[in-house]
Amino acid sequence: MTDTFDKGNAAFIAKRYSSERRFRAYGAAALAISVLFLVYLIADIGIRAWPSFFEHRAVLEVNLDASKIPAGNVQTGDFEGVVRTAFRGGFPGITARSDLKSLTSLLSAGAADDLRQQTVANPASIGTTVKAGVLLADDADLYLKGMLTDTVKTPGKTNLQLAQSGDEFILTGDLSQLAAGQIVRANGGALRIASIEAGLARAEAVMPPVTLNTLAPGTWDILSFSHAEADRRIDDRQVVWLESLRDKGAIEKHFAWRFFTNGDSREPELAGLRGAIAGSLLTLIVTLSLSVPLGIAAAVYLEEFAPKNKWTEIIEVNINNLAAVPSIIFGLLGLAVFINFMGLPRSAPLVGGLVLALLVLPTIIIASRAAMKAVPPSIKEAALGVGASHQQAVFHHVLPLAVPGILTGTILGVARALGETAPLLMIGMVAFIVDVPKGFTEAATVLPVQIFLWSDLPEVAFQSRTAAAIIVLLGILFCLNAVAIYMRKRFERRW
Amino acid sequence: MTAWTLLIIAALTAIGFFVGQARAQGLRNAGAASLHSLPAYHGLLMASMALAAAGIATLAVALVAGSDSMIMPAAAALLGTGAIAASHRLITRDFRARNRFEHFVKLVLIACSGVAVLTTIGIVFSVLFETLAFFGEVSPIEFLFGTHWSPTSTPASFGLIPLLVGTLLITFIAVLVAGPLGLLSAIYMAEYSSKKMRGVLKPLLEILAGVPTVVLGFFAALTVAPLIRNTGEGFGLIVASESALAAGLVMGMMIVPLISSLSDDIINAVPQSLRDGSYAMGATKSETIKRVVLPAALPGIVSAFMLAISRAIGETMIVVMAAGLAANLSFNPLAAVTTITVQIATLLVGDQEFDSAKTLSAFALGFVLFCFTLVLNYIALRIVQRYREQYD
Structure with missing residues (x-):
């Protein structure tokens, strides 16, 4: 028997065995591709879906003004009005009409809905000031979820001198931390760095600073973004407002029950299933x-x-x-x-x-x-x-x-x-x-x-x-x- | 009125049952020990008489006078009560209530199995009539052989060829993906994998088969299409954002479980003796599969492919979401093409007027689609049937 297995035959058999292994591997690979596709599909959709199960609310001290909310007919009360007043109250420096509009657009169209329900259930709270979480609009929500731009906050470590010339602000000193497009928050205001030249940085006001004091280390910080203002659906002012709310601890993240209890809506943050x-x-x-x-x-x-x-x-x-x-x-x-x-x-x-x-x-x-x-x-x-x-x-x-x-x-x-x-x-x-x-x-x-x-x-x-x-x-x-x-x-x- | 009528019918049915049963029970108590049918059957028969009489009355009134008519509940009540009264006299010791009732049940069962036939007839007629109306406005020659499709422009043109080419292009890509994947998966599961592994893999493929197509469409449009576009642009190719390739790939993954589960069944149906014979000749496992099992299973596998093709041709959501709307006559998988189903969906979503050629053309497309898939399915099912008989 042994002489039939000569060298040629052994090579032939080896070839057949390797073909056997290859064929088996093809089968396993085909199955693996199908299963991987399923896993990738679910993972991809799951990652996209995850943020939607949460929503951001701004926590406000809302004065339930009895003149705007009639005790006899709570349902029709001007809750939008009181919520807007309370929200604007947090930013006393903003007075221009367009600024106020831009600020209010951070709130959802249904921001007052929760408060309305609470007050209907508890009419005794009319006339008092209550703490209420109001829903933010979709863009503000997306920003806070980090889906519009990655925001990095860096504390200022150096001394900077601030000067104003016309509409422009000039920063001098150790500029090693700064780059164009960043926002420097200092002295109660926020400045966008327009350009950096030899020894000085030119900046424009996003929110005008209250004073022109020298920026000491620890009193100021830098916001830098992965997406420039033109490339995102939220402008620098709104970012500064949201960040100041976040710094105050006035932003809360909650599970979005609304997603299951609401009907459809044109506003993404209010749309539910x-x-x-x-x-x-x-x-x-x-x-x-x-x-x-x-x-x-x-x-x-x-x-x-x-x-x-x-x-x-x-x-x-x-x-x-x-x-x-x-x-x-x-x-x-x-x-x-x-x-x-x-x-x-x-x-x-x-x-x-x-x-x-x-x-x-x-x-x-x-x-x-x-x-x-x-x-x-x-x-x-x-x-x-x-x-x-x-x-x-x-x-x-x-x-x-x-x-x-x-x-x-x-x-x-x-x-x-x-x-x-x-x-x-x-x-x-x-x-x-x-x-x-x-x-x-x-x-x-x-x-x-x-x-x-x-x-x-x-x-x-x-x-x-x-x-x-x-x-x-x-x-x-x-x-x-x-x-x-x-x-x-x-x-x-x-x- | 409908709710009231239904309530009356339900009440009369219940009353019929209890009256009939009580009457028969009364006879039995009165000494008629050898009642032909159990009292419950007398009740059931009376209930079914009441149900049938009231139901027929309701339908008749609804057809003649409309479902808002006050006559409807009245007629139901009248005829239902009449049926109870009439059948009350029938109940005697020798009355063969069970046989009558079983006859009634059989008629109901036959009617139920007829629904499937009715559905087919309904499909054929609903599509056929609108198609004929469409051919009154556009000649069939122009429809079948025209190379330009733009139903909304003026003057509109209804040429089927670009849609057909788009459909077949996407289907071709899908089968190119799903064919090898599905067949190799089936071979591996049927011939190589252990029982335990099979127990894990089969449900996974079933899950893939159960993913709604709207989900796959979303995935195709948002993940696969940009991926292909970016990859293509990396190679310097021009890729449409709604390329046929993206839709075809995802559709291919959709039909993998279909091909694999059908082929799996067919491979398993090949008698073990054929394999044993091959092994005895010294063939390896893969040689046996390639030269003995697959040729023996070939007709079945062909029919599995045909069913898969018919599924891909009729698939709607993936192409609606991931393929284009523009009817380009193109064989380029990177270009945007449109399909028959996409056009049906876009033409009929929203308000329709049934007298415009635009709406009617959707039914003509539906007719083409129906004929296409019917022929494929019929041939495939025939092959499977004949093949099964061969080894049984």
Whole structure:
């Protein structure tokens, strides 16, 4: 035997073995790429989403002026006004109209909402001064999260002389810490360094300093930015104001419950998912209450009662084909039949639910049939043997044993329906809807469509909101899948 | 009115059940020990009679007089009560309530399985009618062979070719990505991986399959497209910000689980005896796979690819978010192209007028899409079916 394994053969075998190893590695690599893609996808969206789960508030001493907030009708009180007054009160040096406007734009359009609710709940506080956290606008929030520019604060370590000539300020002394574009905060003001020449730095006032005293080490500091003023959505003045609030400890970071309790909004910091979640829920109720009974009934008939004939075959081919029809086609069906022909309301969860029910019906039928097929025939035969009718045997014995499998299939169907977007675009569930839908015929939107809508908006803050909405959707889907996998493991019976 | 009517129907159904059951129970108590059917079946039959009568009355009134009519609940109540009264007389010792009820149930089951057929008919007709209306305004020749697509310009032109090319280009890229990845993953999982590893990998691929396409679209538009653009510009290439490549790549990752799970099933269905025969001849594992298992599984794998292609052609959200709107007739994967589904979505989002050629063209596109995917699916399912029978 040994002489057949000559040198040539050994090389040949080595080549075959290395080809074997290579092939195996290709397979492993293919799987690794798929898994890495999934990990990268989730990590990328998670990183984008993370900041959106937090919001920044400015803590203010707000005087609930009784003349602006009528005790008899708290709801309509001018809370925006008192909050604005309190916020401006923190910056007494600012008087110019445009400056005041720029300052107030740091506050969210819904800044007073929380205070309004608090005061409605506690009318006794009217006329007193209360401590209130007011929501900041999206750009201010993004700045504080470090998403507009990286801000570095460096304490001043040298002596600098300050002089003013016209609108310009001149800094002289040890300029080694300074660079153009930085902001020097000193003497109650802030100066932007325009240029540095031999021995002197020219600067312009962002906020005019109160005095022209010499800057001693420790009394001043430098703000330097990764993005110049022109490249970010917040100007130097606003940065200085926000930084002074932050230095005072008047900025608080909170978990953004608003993101779950608010409806949609044009303001990113106020936009929430409640409307979309309610819409998804209503839609799913319609979908489930139609597709589950229909799907199970069809599966029972096809699996147990259908005679083997042409009709049955047509139905079966049909179901298999429907399972692979593009979802957008179901949207066309919904538009033409439910809305155009039957006159059901556009954008309503009712129509969305109907369309999705037809969409997931094949999934549920196929899963239910598989579950019933897995129940051994001996059980049905035993029931028939003791005198049960065919239907009694099926409904009393086969179907209950198939329930776990059917439920698993149903959950997967629900997961599919919950993530489906395209058909709902067709039937108009893309409207901008602020109110939380309360009925099946009211205009509504659903989670995936909300994601699509937000992803289209130009504001930077909405990008992060979109990612956060995706995380919420994926979270729900993973839970559903986990339940399905658990049920499959827990109730799977080997007969 | 609808809510009231539904309430009345539900109440009558419940009443029917209890009346029927009580009547049968009364007969049994009165000494009719050998009742043909259990009292519950008498109840169920009466309940289903009431339900059917009231339901039919409601539907009839709703169709004739509209669902706001006061007649609707009245008719439901009247006919439901009538059905209970009529079937009350039927309940006797020998009445075969169970058989009647089971017959009724069977009819309901048949009707339920008919819904799938109705859906298909609904799809075909809803799309077909609007398509025919569209062809009344634009000639089919112009639609099928025109090379210019701009439905909103005046005069509008409806040439399918650029959309078809865009769709096929993106699909081609997707299959180029997903084909090798999916097939090799399936081979590894079916032939090489341990049972434990399989138990981890399979759910992971299922998760990938379960990621909603709107999420993948967001990822394609915000992460993959800039990545490709920057890489391309590094090589001095001009890359459109909405390139076909970005959409195609992500779509490819979307169909990897589809190809791998279908191919996995098919590879597992190849009888072990074929492998054993190959090993006995001295072949290595990879040689066996390449020369015996894959050729034996080829028809199934082809059908898996066809299903994947049909899925990619019909996919909407990824291309809506990551591919362009401009209908360029281009085979360049770095250029922006548009697809059939993107055009359907953009034409139909918002308010539509059903008499404009613009709206109708979306249905014509839908018809093309439906036919395309139907043919692919049908052939693929047929191949799978025949293939399964071969080894069963």
